Each structure stands twice: as C-alpha cells, then as structure tokens.
Amino acid sequence: MMKRILVTLPITEYHKKRLERNVTNCSFQYVPLSEVTIDMVQNSEIIVGNVPVSYISASNNLELLQLNSAGADAYILPGVLSSGTILTNATGAYGKTVAEHMFGIMMCLQKKLHLYRDDRVTGEWNDYGTVTSISNAIVTVIGLGDIGLYFAGMAKALGAYVIGIKRRKSDCPKQVDELHLMEDFYEIIPKADIIVSFLPNTPSTYHLYNAEFFSKMKNTGIFLNGGRGSAVDQDALLAAVQNQDISAAGLDVTDPEPLPSEHPLWKEKNIMITPHVSGSYHLPETLDKIVEIAAANIENHLAGTPLKNLIDFETGYCK
Amino acid sequence: MMKRILVTLPITEYHKKRLERNVTNCSFQYVPLSEVTIDMVQNSEIIVGNVPVSYISASNNLELLQLNSAGADAYILPGVLSSGTILTNATGAYGKTVAEHMFGIMMCLQKKLHLYRDDRVTGEWNDYGTVTSISNAIVTVIGLGDIGLYFAGMAKALGAYVIGIKRRKSDCPKQVDELHLMEDFYEIIPKADIIVSFLPNTPSTYHLYNAEFFSKMKNTGIFLNGGRGSAVDQDALLAAVQNQDISAAGLDVTDPEPLPSEHPLWKEKNIMITPHVSGSYHLPETLDKIVEIAAANIENHLAGTPLKNLIDFETGYCK
Structure with missing residues (x-):
C-alpha cells in the first residue's frame, strides 16, 4: 500500500x-x-x-x-x-542554537549588559560595577544531551571548569571536566558560578529548582534555564534574585508560555527573559x-x- | 636620593x-x-x-x-x-576583560537579546526571527594587541574563521586564521560577518569607520568598537544601521563620552551602547x-x- x-x-x-x-x-x-x-x-x-x-x-x-x-x-x-x-x-538538531542562545544570555548577565541596555531609554551613562568572567568560572550543566554538551563545550573552550550532571552513569564526555549523577545534585550546586539547566518537562523535573535549590547556590551565582519552564519554581526564583541569594537569572522558557505581561518575573531587572526562541528555526x-x-x-x-x-x-x- | x-x-x-x-x-x-x-x-x-x-x-x-x-x-x-x-x-592587563565584554555584546546582537530585553518593560512575547551563529561566522579583528588577540582566540575557540588586520607585518598569531595588513582593509571588509575594532585614538584612526567603510560591509554584518570612539564616524554608523546597510552595532566607546542623553545613537534599537566599562577594574x-x-x-x-x-x-x- x-x-x-x-x-x-x-x-x-x-x-x-x-x-x-x-x-x-x-x-x-x-x-x-x-x-x-x-x-x-x-x-x-x-x-x-x-x-x-x-x-x-x-x-x-x-x-x-x-x-x-x-x-x-x-x-x-x-x-x-x-x-x-x-x-x-x-x-x-538543537544543540548549537539553544546552547549559543543561553551562552549569550549568560555573557549578558556576567557583563551586566542587561542593565546597560535598560539605560538606553533615558540615555544614562551609569556604571554598574564589578563583572565576572567565563574564563575562570565553574559552570554546572544539568542535562547532558546534545544541547547540554554543546553548552559545556563552549564554556570549556573559553576557559571554564565544567561540571556535568546527568541521570545515567556514563564515561565523562570530552566537553566536561567532572561528571556527576543527579544524586550528587546538592553537593555540586554550592560550587557553581553558573548553573544551566536543559532538562525536559517530566514528573521528576517539576519544580526541581525550588527555594532549597536556590538557597544552596552561591550568592554571586547565575541560574539559566534553556530546558522547560516547569522545572523552575518561579516564585522561589524571583525571591532568590530579589533577596540577592543569587545574582541573576536567564530564562528562555517559562511556565506558562507566553508569560503573562503582568507577571512579576518581568519586573525584576536581574532576570532576563526571552520568549522560547532559542530553538525553533531561528x-x-x-x-x-x-x-x-x-x-x-x-x-x-x-x-x-x-x-x-x-x-x-x-x-x-x-x- | x-x-x-x-x-x-x-x-x-x-x-x-x-x-x-x-x-x-x-x-x-x-x-x-x-x-x-x-x-x-x-x-x-x-x-x-x-x-x-x-x-x-x-x-x-x-x-x-x-x-x-x-x-x-x-x-x-x-x-x-x-x-x-x-x-x-x-x-x-585588559585583554580578557575588554574582549569578553565585546564578545558578550556580539552574542547579544547575534541572538537579538537586546530586542528581547527591550520587551521587558511591556512584558510582550515577541519573536524577532532569524539569528546567526558564531560557529560559522567570519570574524575580522582590527587591531591585534593583547585585546584583539584575546577576542580572536575566543571567536576561534567557538568555531569562527578569524581574519586579523594589523599595522605591521608579523607571523600569523595562533588565534588568527588569516593575517592582513591595514592596506588590505577594503578587501577584507565585505567578507566579514562580524567586524570588531580595538584601535586607539590616533590621527590615522580618526573616522576610519566612515560611510565608505559601512557601505562595504555585508548588510547582515555586525560592527563592534571596543577601542576608541573617535575611530567611528557616528553619523555614518547611525545611517548605516537605520538604512540596514549593516544589521547592528555594539559600542563600548563613543565620541564624546559620556554620550549626551539626547544623542540619536541612543534612539536606534539595533545599536547597543555600554558606557566605556569593558576595561577599568570591572x-x-x-x-x-x-x-x-x-x-x-x-x-x-x-x-x-x-x-x-x-x-x-x-x-x-x-x-
């Protein structure tokens, strides 16, 4: 037939x-x-x-x-x-496009470009002080599929020390300096300058990034989500940034999408949001x-x- | 004594x-x-x-x-x-800090993060379409001191083909794929997806980046200045971005500094400006x-x- x-x-x-x-x-x-x-x-x-x-x-x-x-x-x-x-x-198909997008957001936040951009409206010439460097950052990548590995490879190529976290035991991929399983999750978090998640939406990832998680991050840390919005407890994230328990966050995914225009995440200047555009055919x-x-x-x-x-x-x- | x-x-x-x-x-x-x-x-x-x-x-x-x-x-x-x-x-002392800052601006512009950031104010969920990748870009670095070489090394590490332009003949540094002298300037420009300048303020660099220069760039090209503002004819740059002769520009330096708040460069959304903060002690x-x-x-x-x-x-x- x-x-x-x-x-x-x-x-x-x-x-x-x-x-x-x-x-x-x-x-x-x-x-x-x-x-x-x-x-x-x-x-x-x-x-x-x-x-x-x-x-x-x-x-x-x-x-x-x-x-x-x-x-x-x-x-x-x-x-x-x-x-x-x-x-x-x-x-x-998405490794490069999603990883590069999230990497761009990371560099923005490290260099405070999001704050400088906000000053375009008024044409103010403000100095937002100290920045950080990818070259000596400890970067933790959670979810080591094709996207996570591409991100890890970029970070390592620019000098970062990369810790990968995945579900299943395997050999350590060349893009990663140190490989851990999800069971080591809470041990790894406090070490990281940058934490980036590429986890999908499953029952076991729902609100994995919650108040406890953010409380264990460095207060200079940057959190990035390029996976699915449901993995993040957004109220906990917002509180963590507002209270300076972490320094900034970058999200290409939210829950729900589109994020309603009156949602408080939009109001926090140290959160960068892009409207789920890292992948697709961009x-x-x-x-x-x-x-x-x-x-x-x-x-x-x-x-x-x-x-x-x-x-x-x-x-x-x-x- | x-x-x-x-x-x-x-x-x-x-x-x-x-x-x-x-x-x-x-x-x-x-x-x-x-x-x-x-x-x-x-x-x-x-x-x-x-x-x-x-x-x-x-x-x-x-x-x-x-x-x-x-x-x-x-x-x-x-x-x-x-x-x-x-x-x-x-x-x-400034190679890493200035190069990384300009690299962050570059990734912002490639991924249109500046436009997404602007939507924070209204909480709009707009899609700004196609993006580009550093991984297959032709990147031209003008001025190959410590800063230019660091930038070149970052671009090459992430997959770009890097063309360096300098004043004096030398061996090709390892961060660069192809080395040219300033006399080849106008031959190289039309090939580049990204052009980044780290030239100082000297009589010979004054308004080097003028209307003729921008007219020879790809209309998908991105221009970056991390050297001195005097090297750019800002009226010509503004016209080039407004007319879409080039796609976007990123400036950490302007002429004068601070750039007056009413200056038209602030008004063009595809120009990203930071207030000369890439270096210093940031x-x-x-x-x-x-x-x-x-x-x-x-x-x-x-x-x-x-x-x-x-x-x-x-x-x-x-x-």
Whole structure:
C-alpha cells in the first residue's frame, strides 16, 4: 500500500529532494502547520512535524510521528498516540542554537549588559560595577544531551571548569571536566558560578529548582534555564534574585508560555527573559538538521531498520 | 636620593606588598585618584596611575609615569610630559576583560537579546526571527594587541574563521586564521560577518569607520568598537544601521563620552551602547595584572634595566 507522508515543516525544494531521495511507493504532502487539518493527520501513515495533539487522537493509521522538537511532553501523554505509533524527536538538531542562545544570555548577565541596555531609554551613562568572567568560572550543566554538551563545550573552550550532571552513569564526555549523577545534585550546586539547566518537562523535573535549590547556590551565582519552564519554581526564583541569594537569572522558557505581561518575573531587572526562541528555526541550519533526521527515520521505518531518536514514553527522553 | 613613588590605584595590602617587595630606598605614597593634588604629582619621581594631565605640566621630577590604562592619548600630547619622562602603559592587563565584554555584546546582537530585553518593560512575547551563529561566522579583528588577540582566540575557540588586520607585518598569531595588513582593509571588509575594532585614538584612526567603510560591509554584518570612539564616524554608523546597510552595532566607546542623553545613537534599537566599562577594574583580576606590570616597571627603572610597555609618542602604541 502507498504510504501517505505529511510534512509540516517550512521547508525548501532542496529539503523536499532530500526527504524523497531514497523513498519509493509513498506520497508526500507538504502543508504549512497552520493549514494542517484533522483529516490530513488522520489519513497519514507518517507525519513529520509537531501537529496539534488534538488532531491525532490515537489515530490507528499513524505509524511514525517524527517531531521537529526535542521536547516530546505533549505527545507522550496517555491517549494521544495509538500503541502502534512510533514517536521520534529531533534531538541533535538543537544543540548549537539553544546552547549559543543561553551562552549569550549568560555573557549578558556576567557583563551586566542587561542593565546597560535598560539605560538606553533615558540615555544614562551609569556604571554598574564589578563583572565576572567565563574564563575562570565553574559552570554546572544539568542535562547532558546534545544541547547540554554543546553548552559545556563552549564554556570549556573559553576557559571554564565544567561540571556535568546527568541521570545515567556514563564515561565523562570530552566537553566536561567532572561528571556527576543527579544524586550528587546538592553537593555540586554550592560550587557553581553558573548553573544551566536543559532538562525536559517530566514528573521528576517539576519544580526541581525550588527555594532549597536556590538557597544552596552561591550568592554571586547565575541560574539559566534553556530546558522547560516547569522545572523552575518561579516564585522561589524571583525571591532568590530579589533577596540577592543569587545574582541573576536567564530564562528562555517559562511556565506558562507566553508569560503573562503582568507577571512579576518581568519586573525584576536581574532576570532576563526571552520568549522560547532559542530553538525553533531561528538558526537556519537547524531546519537542515531536522530534515536530515526525518529523512533518515522515514527511510529506516520503511526499510524496517532501527530508528534514531526513539522516545521513551516513561521519561520523555530518547531511549 | 630617596625616590618618591605615588600610587593612585585602588589597591589592597596584598598589592602594596607586591609593589614594595623588591624596592629599596624609595618612599611609597598611596592616594586615591580623587584625592591626588598637584603638589603630590609635582613631587614624585615615579607615578603609578592616570593622574590628571594638568597636574603634570612637564614636571622635571617625574622620571616614570606608569599608566593604569592601555590608551595613552592624553599623555602623549606635546607639553604634558617632560622629555626626560618615561611613559609606560598597562597593555596586557585588559585583554580578557575588554574582549569578553565585546564578545558578550556580539552574542547579544547575534541572538537579538537586546530586542528581547527591550520587551521587558511591556512584558510582550515577541519573536524577532532569524539569528546567526558564531560557529560559522567570519570574524575580522582590527587591531591585534593583547585585546584583539584575546577576542580572536575566543571567536576561534567557538568555531569562527578569524581574519586579523594589523599595522605591521608579523607571523600569523595562533588565534588568527588569516593575517592582513591595514592596506588590505577594503578587501577584507565585505567578507566579514562580524567586524570588531580595538584601535586607539590616533590621527590615522580618526573616522576610519566612515560611510565608505559601512557601505562595504555585508548588510547582515555586525560592527563592534571596543577601542576608541573617535575611530567611528557616528553619523555614518547611525545611517548605516537605520538604512540596514549593516544589521547592528555594539559600542563600548563613543565620541564624546559620556554620550549626551539626547544623542540619536541612543534612539536606534539595533545599536547597543555600554558606557566605556569593558576595561577599568570591572573584572577584579585586571587590577592584579596592572600591579604586576607596575611592580616590574618600577624595579626595572630603579635597576636601569629595560622597561615593559614603553609608549611610542608618535603612534600612542607600545614600541
């Protein structure tokens, strides 16, 4: 039977050629996400892209859902996918774009560029005093997937001492000076000048960064979240910055998103917020990488060979 | 004769011990710059720190003036120093602090963090679209002293292709992929994604970055100035950003300083301005390095051995 492949990415002719190159006996349908209908989703064996969860409703036709995101939280909830559907994500596509974005926020906060920027409105020539350097910082990266490793590599390349924290035992990656498991969490926190989290939204990460966590950070420390907003107790974070228990925070993710315009996090000058833009297609090469992952997985699925980036429904991570 | 040494740096006991360690037959006087008087300056054989030019008036007592800055513009003007006075600067102390600051501004502009920051006031959740990456950028560094080389090293460590431009022929430093002389200036500009200048204030650098220069830059290009404000024709820069001949600019130095609050540069959202704070003592280790240079030069001067960081009065650079 001719398999129907629905692709909802904003791709070019070049990308289409790549997807179709080694595929026979399939029909490709390219539809912008905003124009996708329930019928299109229900009538596809393979979908590439984060189609609305409500359109899927455990479709029995759906054999493979290849997400364009690294996060898979919405798709692993019970009842969304039929038990026969394979779910894969785009881990590997976002390392550079998310890591660089968070690294930029880190440097901003270290150099107080956020405060200097605020003075643009009045044209004031204020001096905000002492800054810190990445070159002799202790940087703790929590979550050592593709994004965390890229961030670690950047920090190490500029002189930082990098401590990685992950869930499962492994050899120490070359981007990291010292590797720990989550059980060492509270031992590591007080040492770090910079703590950056790339954890996904799972039950075990919910409000992991709470009042106790922030109380153990250095009061000169900077906290960064490039994973999911639900990992942070935002009230506790706000209090920690306001009370100068930590020096500053940078968030590309919040809970909820968008963060309501009247939310108190916006009011604290030493918190930098960006509207979940570190990933997506903001860096053009990200799309190339997603297409490459999707093309390989479509080919693997059709050939019955092992797929890349299979999601474990229990953890929301890659298997 | 007992030589009188006036030190105007904001130093600690530790620093005093370092300065006095190998020095005999001298009297040290430590006075904060704001409390220095004309008499103190006139009655010193050695001065460490940027004392007011008007206090010096070609003092014949002054044997050595060790500046705490890299720039020496005000002190090389005719009539400031007696012909017998040796002038040394603090080149080598500012590489990391200035380079990291400008690198932070660069990453801000690449990731559009300045625009996201501006939305803090209203709490808006806007998406400013495509960003760029340092990892595949062509970065041109103009002025390859200590600061330029540090910046080049950071850019190269994160994947950029680095083109260095300097005045005098030399071997290609390891931080640079391709080395050119100033005569190749207009050939190199159109290739660069990022152009960063660390040039001092000299007659030959005045308005080097003018309308012609900006017209040759890529329209996606970012221009950074961490040297002296006089090198930039600010009207031409403003026009270039407003007309999108270049994408953005970041300035830690302006002409004049402070930049008047009503100056139109403040109004352009794609220009980031910081109030000449990249250097000074904002990074605490800078002061350690300045003290080290000063201590060595005091010892060298007293021993009659060659000094470090001697200023060439014709160029304002180190010899």
